[in-house]
Amino acid sequence: xxxxxxxxxxxxxxxxxxxxxxxxxxxxxxxxxxxxxxxxxxxxxxxxxxxxxxxxxxxxxxxxxxxxxxxxxxxxxxxxxxxxxxxxxxxxxxxxxxxxxxxxxxxxxxxxxxxxxxxxxxxxxxxxxxxxxxxxxxxxxxxxxxxxxxxxxxxxxxxxxxxxxxxxxxxxxxxxxxxxxxxxxxxxxxxxxxxxxxxxxxxxxxxxxxxxxxxxxxxxxxxxxxxxxxxxxxxxxxxxxxxxxxxxxxxxxxxxxxxxxxxxxxxxxxxxxxxxxxxxxxxxxxxxxxxxxxxxxxxxxxxxx
Amino acid sequence: xxxxxxxxxxxxxxxxxxxxxxxxxxxxxxxxxxxxxxxxxxxxxxxxxxxxxxxxxxxxxxxxxxxxxxxxxxxxxxxxxxxxxxxxxxxxxxxxxxxxxxxxxxxxxxxxxxxxxxxxxxxxxxxxxxxxxxxxxxxxxxxxxxxxxxxxxxxxxxxxxxxxxxxxxxxxxxxxxxxxxxxxxxxxxxxxxxxxxxxxxxxxxxxxxxxxxxxxxxxxxxxxxxxxxxxxxxxxxxxxxxxxxxxxxxxxxxxxxxxxxxxxxxxxxxxxxxxxxxxxxxxxxxxxxxxxxxxxxxxxxxxxxxxxxxxxxxxxxxxxxxxxxxxxxxxxxxxxxxxxxxxxxxxxx
Numbered sequence: 001x002x003x004x005x006x007x008x009x010x011x012x013x014x015x016x017x018x019x020x021x022x023x024x025x026x027x028x029x030x031x032x033x034x035x036x037x038x039x040x041x042x043x044x045x046x047x048x049x050x051x052x053x054x055x056x057x058x059x060x061x062x063x064x065x066x067x068x069x070x071x072x073x074x075x076x077x078x079x080x081x082x083x084x085x086x087x088x089x090x091x092x093x094x095x096x097x098x099x100x101x102x103x104x105x106x107x108x109x110x111x112x113x114x115x116x117x118x119x120x121x122x123x124x125x126x127x128x129x130x131x132x133x134x135x136x137x138x139x140x141x142x143x144x145x146x147x148x149x150x151x152x153x154x155x156x157x158x159x160x161x162x163x164x165x166x167x168x169x170x171x172x173x174x175x176x177x178x179x180x181x182x183x184x185x186x187x188x189x190x191x192x193x194x195x196x197x198x199x200x201x202x203x204x205x206x207x208x209x210x211x212x213x214x215x216x217x218x219x220x221x222x223x224x225x226x227x228x229x230x231x232x233x234x235x236x237x238x239x240x241x242x243x244x245x246x247x248x249x250x251x252x253x254x255x256x257x258x259x260x261x262x263x264x265x266x267x268x269x270x271x272x273x274x275x276x277x278x279x280x281x282x283x284x285x286x287x288x289x290x291x292x293x294x295x296x297x298x299x300x301x302x303x304x305x
Numbered sequence: 306x307x308x309x310x311x312x313x314x315x316x317x318x319x320x321x322x323x324x325x326x327x328x329x330x331x332x333x334x335x336x337x338x339x340x341x342x343x344x345x346x347x348x349x350x351x352x353x354x355x356x357x358x359x360x361x362x363x364x365x366x367x368x369x370x371x372x373x374x375x376x377x378x379x380x381x382x383x384x385x386x387x388x389x390x391x392x393x394x395x396x397x398x399x400x401x402x403x404x405x406x407x408x409x410x411x412x413x414x415x416x417x418x419x420x421x422x423x424x425x426x427x428x429x430x431x432x433x434x435x436x437x438x439x440x441x442x443x444x445x446x447x448x449x450x451x452x453x454x455x456x457x458x459x460x461x462x463x464x465x466x467x468x469x470x471x472x473x474x475x476x477x478x479x480x481x482x483x484x485x486x487x488x489x490x491x492x493x494x495x496x497x498x499x500x501x502x503x504x505x506x507x508x509x510x511x512x513x514x515x516x517x518x519x520x521x522x523x524x525x526x527x528x529x530x531x532x533x534x535x536x537x538x539x540x541x542x543x544x545x546x547x548x549x550x551x552x553x554x555x556x557x558x559x560x561x562x563x564x565x566x567x568x569x570x571x572x573x574x575x576x577x578x579x580x581x582x583x584x585x586x587x588x589x590x591x592x593x594x595x596x597x598x599x600x601x602x603x604x605x606x607x608x609x610x611x612x613x614x615x616x617x618x619x620x621x622x623x624x625x626x627x628x629x630x631x632x633x634x635x636x637x638x639x640x641x642x643x644x645x646x647x648x649x650x651x652x653x654x
Binding site: 165 | 512524528532534536537595
């Protein structure tokens with residue numbers, strides 16, 4: 001299933017990129033690459049430099065050191081629009097949509113389709129309604145009514161509308177900024193499924209998260225950031241979920257946490273029950289992702305097909 | 306609540322096809338209800354209220370607020386307010402009239418100067434807002450006071466008095482008066498031309514909001530400016546454009562006042578900005594932006610017009626008008642809010 005279309009040149013590549021704000025070094029010596037049909041996960045705790053990294057790739061900021069290449073060609077984006085024109089779309093966690101506007105208006109926001117001429121140039125409402133509904137259906141979201149305000153959708157669905165929108169408008173690379181951070185377990189599963197779907201459609205995905213359990217099942221490569229620096233860059237074959245989690249939390253801290261949880265009486269049995277429930281949930285379709293213990297996550301993608 | 310039988314629709318899960326929900330999810334719903342109630346009330350207590358001449362007078366009163374309410378409604382949907390709108394009307398008229406007084410020439414040149422001035426005020430409001438990133442309340446409060454001072458100061462410096470001299474003797478006055486301040490007979494009743502400008506503006510604004518790219522930009526600039534910017538909506542241009550739209554409306558109304566009354570009092574217009582805001586809010590425009598309609602603002606203005614004249618026809622004490630307007634604002638806002646929430650939940654309690 002990971003029939004990765006190996007392009008000659010990665011869609012997006014950073015080489016030893018860095019960013020300074022005056023004398024504050026927000027990011028230093030970070031390299032990553034993502035090709036079509038791959039998911040590149042960027043992991044890090046709060047303040048690790050994830051936001052700065054996305055902002056560079058998305059064209060909101062420029063790197064002050066190193067190189068930023070798109071399809072092998074060095075670039076310096078002046079605005080998000082320029083990045084968008086090169087097929088790099090960003091889906092932000094909190095500001096993806098205008099909540100009071102209908103779904104279809106949100107879907108086409110900023111890239112409205114019009115018909116007619118001169119002063120009679122108008123929105124092609126029928127086309128936009130139909131397209132939005134169809135595109136969302138293709139992503140597996142069956143909306144009752146595309147005229148409902150997008151604020152009435154769940155957090156996961158809203159993220160998915162934003163993802164579907166980026167895919168529809170010809171994104172080659174999708175940057176997802178903490179798409180699962182504010183979501184519940186089930187909703188996170190839904191979003192993870194769309195990440196896989198976007199990957200299977202041949203997009204390069206850069207998935208930013210602080211949750212290794214969300215990153216591991218979908219990622220092909222992992223970049224770990226801490227205090228603005230890379231503390232590790234791994235292919236999936238080189239690392240296990242436990243190691244990833246360990247690196248994220250800092251091994252000793254995690255041991256402490258596990259110990260504390262055990263003290264607090266969290267039994268593995270309860271956790272297993274929850275795990276099984278999630279696995280059994282066809283709609284979420286994520287399989288075993290949320291539980292560290294006894295989850296052989298590496299076999300996941302083969303299982304599902 | 307009884308169980309609703311789902312009628313045949315495009316999608317069987319859409320139960321929101323009952324009229325209550327469809328009507329009350331529209332922004333202007335509460336105002337429409339209030340307007341109907343008010344019209345019936347006045348028609349009952351004051352027989353004079355429903356005579357054609359009275360209706361023409363009411364519409365004229367409503368149009369002088371309504372023309373501005375169109376621009377202010379769009380601006381409010383775009384997430385901003387304009388406190389300088391009331392004084393802006395007078396500034397536009399004064400700049401036209403004083404230009405003619407000082408330089409002479411055709412009134413149409415004066416009208417053009419007035420337009421340029423009104424649009425420039427709008428541009429400066431919008432530009433300052435987007436540059437300083439201060440709230441529009443502060444920016445337009447500042448321009449409101451500056452314009453108030455400018456109106457009085459420049460008028461006194463140029464003419465020695467507090468009002469601009471009459472424009473009736475300048476060349477082109479007849480044609481300008483015909484365009485901006487004439488009566489149009491309809492079924493034997495003279496209706497002021499501003500009523501037609503008002504209706505035209507509402508139609509154009511509704512078209513822009515519902516059926517153009519710019520409309521989408523206005524809603525998103527008000528509702529979620531950061532999201533809008535992130536997907537490539539020119540938020541800054543949209544907001545500046547909205548302020549210039551208010552400027553245009555101010556010019557149109559300013560020209561009407563100039564050519565209807567021939568002279569302009571430099572101290573007028575103060576406080577009117579609140580009438581425009583009341584009209585927009587009563588009409589269902591959300592103070593925080595992202596929601597509302599131009600028709601709503603128009604109905605808000607109509608309510609004002611009916612209240613203003615209805616009190617006179619009913620021979621009530623007009624001292625209470627302002628109290629009534631304030632209560633109306635409060636009532637309409639609460640009504641809108643509850644009805645919308647109810648409708649959004651599918652008509653259930």
